[in-house]
Amino acid sequence: MATVKASAAVSHVGRIRANNQDSGYAGRQLFLVADGMGGHAGGDVASAIATRRIAEADADYNGITDAASELQSALISANRQLAETVAEHSELTGMGTTVSALLLHGDRVVIAHIGDSRIYLLRSGELSQISTDHTFVQRLVDAGRITAEEAMVHPRRSVLMRVLGDVEASPEIDTMLLDTRAGDRWMLCSDGLSGVVSFDDIHELMSAEAGAKQVADRLVKASLDGGAPDNVTVVVIDIGEPPAPATPPLVVGSAAAPLAFGAPEPVRARGIRLTPFRPHPVQETHFEPDSADYFDEIIEEDARRRRRRRWMWGFWIVLLIGAIFTTFALGYQWTQTRYYVGESNGRVAIFQGIQQDLGPISLHELHTETGLDVADLRTYDQQRVEQTISAGSFSEAYRIVQRLEDSLD
Incomplete structure (x- = not known):
């Protein structure tokens, strides 16, 4: 037993x-x-x-x-x-x-x-x-x-x-x-x-x-x-x-403890240290009453709360995606205002955009391929072109190409 x-x-x-x-x-x-x-x-x-x-x-x-x-x-x-x-x-x-x-x-x-x-x-x-x-x-x-x-x-x-x-x-x-x-x-x-x-x-x-x-x-x-x-x-x-x-x-x-009915004395916090973790x-x-009506009512209330929560999450997700897309679009638009001089098929070329890529997305494209061979440039200029030369506009990039040509004379 x-x-x-x-x-x-x-x-x-x-x-x-x-x-x-x-x-x-x-x-x-x-x-x-x-x-x-x-x-x-x-x-x-x-x-x-x-x-x-x-x-x-x-x-x-x-x-x-x-x-x-x-x-x-x-x-x-x-x-x-x-x-x-x-x-x-x-x-x-x-x-x-x-x-x-x-x-x-x-x-x-x-x-x-x-x-x-x-x-x-x-x-x-x-x-x-x-x-x-x-x-x-x-x-x-x-x-x-x-x-x-x-x-x-x-x-x-x-x-x-x-x-x-x-x-x-x-x-x-x-x-x-x-x-x-x-x-x-x-x-x-x-x-x-x-x-x-x-x-x-x-x-x-x-x-x-x-x-x-x-x-x-x-x-x-x-x-x-x-x-x-x-x-x-x-x-x-x-x-x-x-x-x-x-x-x-x-x-x-x-x-x-003895039973005590009536309103309790107010509690005074004297030197009470509460845990910082709640x-x-x-x-x-x-x-609450244990009834089907109440249960169904609370179930529906919970369903409404979940719908509101999903709507709010959806709203913030859409807003976040929109902000990311807008930031990317503005950023991409800015990159297309930039130019640089580089090499394409062995020739000096002008590219629109910046040298970097964003994952699979290219942030530059070939704008103008000149007839100037990179191999004909001085060694120093060859290295500069291979490493690319940044320019703030197409006209500035074109002037860089002209200076490279002039250096051959």
Whole structure:
């Protein structure tokens, strides 16, 4: 039977945010990450309420079915509690939270997930993302409209389609039952990690021969090194064989502090040094209705944005091509006002243009071939003609030819 060998939970406010709206819980059998939304309107309150309520499901169960039922009931109950809190405190209207939870029972785990926090599994050196983001950009990725890389910088990457909060009485929660075994390493995180640190970097950090706490610290540091524009919370669970060490439950983030309703005190920046590197603009996560009409509307809006972007790119490309063509035309026209004296078929000749070529384009042409043989010239004049003699006009070039002829007398 698998059991928790070691676990760790770490939460950091990040480089940009003024308060921590994330919460994390690492218990005996239950582990979760909640990422609050609503800014100062109550994102921290939402994640704290949900975490505390769901943590009550950290218990022993007779079977995996009972464990799954209780975990889902805990999320629904947390959703109801959030709605009741908003009803009593109108200033919290619009608050909500994501939840990604994992409940261990024997050799199996129950997954419950809503929002864009994530659950990863490292098994035999291979990392897999277990949860699916309930976001607008994930819809676009699933539809093949954008890539996962484009989703990380999409202007609507902060739009959630499903959350716990005062928006839906019965939110749709993803649940699944999976096997687990000794050697597995599970990781739950808020998008403060997955939105900054690449999948490959997460894989490398989770694969390190280090303990759960050290891995969690390194993951958070990677987000901070990447700019950490959002709060970042990480929970790491290492699965081993019994017996397992008894460790007290650990709560981090906003759930670890007393709940505080009402308007927050203004934040004063005293000697705070923010990182100079900000990979993406800071955006407040917000919820939008998970409906086909909304999805179609946003798809059309994105299509209009892409059309405008293509039009603008086309305009600037045409403008650039026009500028290049105009510059070349003016330059070519200027070269045709120049002349030089050179050699053609062994005779002294006058050329229009300049001696150079522009790739396959010749910038000169034969204008007049004289009857004067280059071989008849003095050695010095022969060298000058072979190396060409520049002239500012045809008349000047003609006078050069006359002087060459006179030098033969």
